Amino acid sequence: MDVDKIVINKLKEHSRLSADDITEIRNFNFAPRELADQEDLIRQGDEPDKSVVVMSGWVARYHLLPGGSRQYLSFHMAGDWPDAQALFLDRMDHAVCAIGEALVAGIAHKEMTRAISRRPALGFAIWRETLIDAAIFREAITNNSARRKPARMAHLFCELFYRARALGHVRDGQLQLPVSLIQLGETLGMSIATVNRTLLELRASRAADFRSGTLSVHNWSRLCALGEFDPGYLHLKKQPR
Amino acid sequence: MDVDKIVINKLKEHSRLSADDITEIRNFNFAPRELADQEDLIRQGDEPDKSVVVMSGWVARYHLLPGGSRQYLSFHMAGDWPDAQALFLDRMDHAVCAIGEALVAGIAHKEMTRAISRRPALGFAIWRETLIDAAIFREAITNNSARRKPARMAHLFCELFYRARALGHVRDGQLQLPVSLIQLGETLGMSIATVNRTLLELRASRAADFRSGTLSVHNWSRLCALGEFDPGYLHLKKQPR
DNA sequence: CGAGTGATTGACTGGTGTCAAACCCTGTGG
DNA sequence: CCACAGGGTTTGACACCAGTCAATCACTCG
Numbered sequence: 001m002d003v004d005k006i007v008i009n010k011l012k013e014h015s016r017l018s019a020d021d022i023t024e025i026r027n028f029n030f031a032p033r034e035l036a037d038q039e040d041l042i043r044q045g046d047e048p049d050k051s052v053v054v055m056s057g058w059v060a061r062y063h064l065l066p067g068g069s070r071q072y073l074s075f076h077m078a079g080d081w082p083d084a085q086a087l088f089l090d091r092m093d094h095a096v097c098a099i100g101e102a103l104v105a106g107i108a109h110k111e112m113t114r115a116i117s118r119r120p121a122l123g124f125a126i127w128r129e130t131l132i133d134a135a136i137f138r139e140a141i142t143n144n145s146a147r148r149k150p151a152r153m154a155h156l157f158c159e160l161f162y163r164a165r166a167l168g169h170v171r172d173g174q175l176q177l178p179v180s181l182i183q184l185g186e187t188l189g190m191s192i193a194t195v196n197r198t199l200l201e202l203r204a205s206r207a208a209d210f211r212s213g214t215l216s217v218h219n220w221s222r223l224c225a226l227g228e229f230d231p232g233y234l235h236l237k238k239q240p241r
Numbered sequence: 242m243d244v245d246k247i248v249i250n251k252l253k254e255h256s257r258l259s260a261d262d263i264t265e266i267r268n269f270n271f272a273p274r275e276l277a278d279q280e281d282l283i284r285q286g287d288e289p290d291k292s293v294v295v296m297s298g299w300v301a302r303y304h305l306l307p308g309g310s311r312q313y314l315s316f317h318m319a320g321d322w323p324d325a326q327a328l329f330l331d332r333m334d335h336a337v338c339a340i341g342e343a344l345v346a347g348i349a350h351k352e353m354t355r356a357i358s359r360r361p362a363l364g365f366a367i368w369r370e371t372l373i374d375a376a377i378f379r380e381a382i383t384n385n386s387a388r389r390k391p392a393r394m395a396h397l398f399c400e401l402f403y404r405a406r407a408l409g410h411v412r413d414g415q416l417q418l419p420v421s422l423i424q425l426g427e428t429l430g431m432s433i434a435t436v437n438r439t440l441l442e443l444r445a446s447r448a449a450d451f452r453s454g455t456l457s458v459h460n461w462s463r464l465c466a467l468g469e470f471d472p473g474y475l476h477l478k479k480q481p482r
Numbered sequence: 483c484g485a486g487t488g489a490t491t492g493a494c495t496g497g498t499g500t501c502a503a504a505c506c507c508t509g510t511g512g
Numbered sequence: 513c514c515a516c517a518g519g520g521t522t523t524g525a526c527a528c529c530a531g532t533c534a535a536t537c538a539c540t541c542g
Binding site: 045061063065066069071073085087088089090091093094113116117120123124127128130131132133134135137138139140141142144145146186188189228232233235 | 286302304306307310312314326328329330331332334335354357358361364365368369371372373374375376378379380381382383385386387427429430469473474476
């Protein structure tokens with residue numbers, strides 16, 4: 001699929017676009033870039049001059065911690081616009097890396113601001129995209145602070161699965177998600193030992209099964225119940241399924 | 242101080258505004274509203290039609306949890322624009338309440354979008370404001386997930402103190418912050434017992450002292466070290482002190 | 483002066499991090 | 513084809529942090 005199609009579909013998930021807005025997107029010069037597994041797209045402290053759209057694979061945001069370990073902040077799949085927000089921040093306060101091999105497409109910030117000045121509605125759509133990101137961050141605060149470990153993991157799986165389904169990345173109740181247990185731990189704020197034990201627990205509950213980079217959801221409603229998942233915060237117009 | 246002055250000063254913290262942008266802000270119709278301690282400004286599920294600026298006191302965002310308890314997400318003081326982001330989200334995924342008595346001023350969303358369509362640069366400034374909010378959320382994820390309890394609390398105090406100082410709310414190394422220990426716990430993801438013990442620890446370290454609604458910072462650099470605080474993520478142009 | 487809320491402290495217990503060892507799988511090189 | 517190395521995963525032992533519960537204290541308000 002073309003980049004502009006991906007972008008347009010994504011924005012349409014939550015915003016209305018006029019024909020002119022769409023033309024404006026079609027005129028963007030997207031610069032593709034291939035990323036190897038774990039390769040950094042941009043680092044903490046960098047001064048970004050472009051935004052990227054994920055075309056295939058996964059990309060993750062993370063904070064680098066004093067000890068050298070990481071705190072993963074969010075995951076982004078094909079269709080997502082992981083750092084639209086870098087548009088107006090001079091210096092990156094976090095890094096973005098590829099999770100597995102990924103393909104992204106960059107748009108120069110200058111080009112974006114010009115387009116937005118011409119067509120405010122397009123800006124509003126992209127703005128909304130960044131606001132949904134913020135809502136996801138808020139939910140992550142709650143998830144990692146207030147929920148017990150099994151609920152925490154279930155919630156993360158719910159969110160990723162739900163978002164992936166909305167973008168059409170789920171096949172046969174399965175989602176490719178090439179993260180290691182270490183990375184899961186650095187996302188959910190638990191040690192690798194606990195990650196593993198919690199994973200076994202989820203498996204035993206027959207709600208979901210994550211192993212070797214594949215998330216299989218066996219019982220969606222049970223998983224939602226376990227994770228206290230309510231998709232409202234994702235602000236998607238059409239609810240999948 | 243007038244509302245428009247407060248707003249203009251705040252946006253100038255991180256953005257450049259032209260004379261026309263400032264005129265546009267001056268023309269906003271701000272509707273003042275007084276809030277009692279703990280009063281909800283807006284609830285989870287509401288459909289907002291206006292944004293508010295805090296004029297005095299504090300306001301906090303929180304998620305309501307299944308059990309009825311809360312997860313506080315962020316705190317906002319005079320000058321902050323806590324839900325500029327509600328502008329493009331149909332339904333609130335979180336609530337906002339007053340922490341102590343507070344005074345806020347609301348602007349209708351319609352009025353804001355019109356002004357932004359006229360003056361994109363003003364929109365960019367407000368957008369940036371929401372992006373800084375998102376950066377604060379990201380830091381909260383890391384804080385509550387990756388840092389040990391004492392560092393966690395120290396970091397929160399650092400952030401609030403730093404932001405308050407930038408807005409001129411700090412007097413004699415003291416900041417009025419009328420939160421209870423329960424609320425601190427519901428912010429940092431710890432039980433009230435641990436909050437209290439951690440508070441004693443901070444007090445003993447002679448870095449900071451929080452009691453009866455007043456945060457006193459005795460040794461700023463030590464507090465920063467304890468909390469691994471690096472203010473970069475706040476994206477403020479002028480660093481205070 | 484009593485009621486109520488919040489703060490403080492102690493005892494107890496369970497969850498979770500740390501450490502260590504074993505295991506599995508994959509790719510590499512002999 | 514096997515041996516080996518290395519990364520990721522699985523499991524167990526153990527200590528301790530931190531949550532829960534309960535009692536007491538401090539303070540404010542009616």
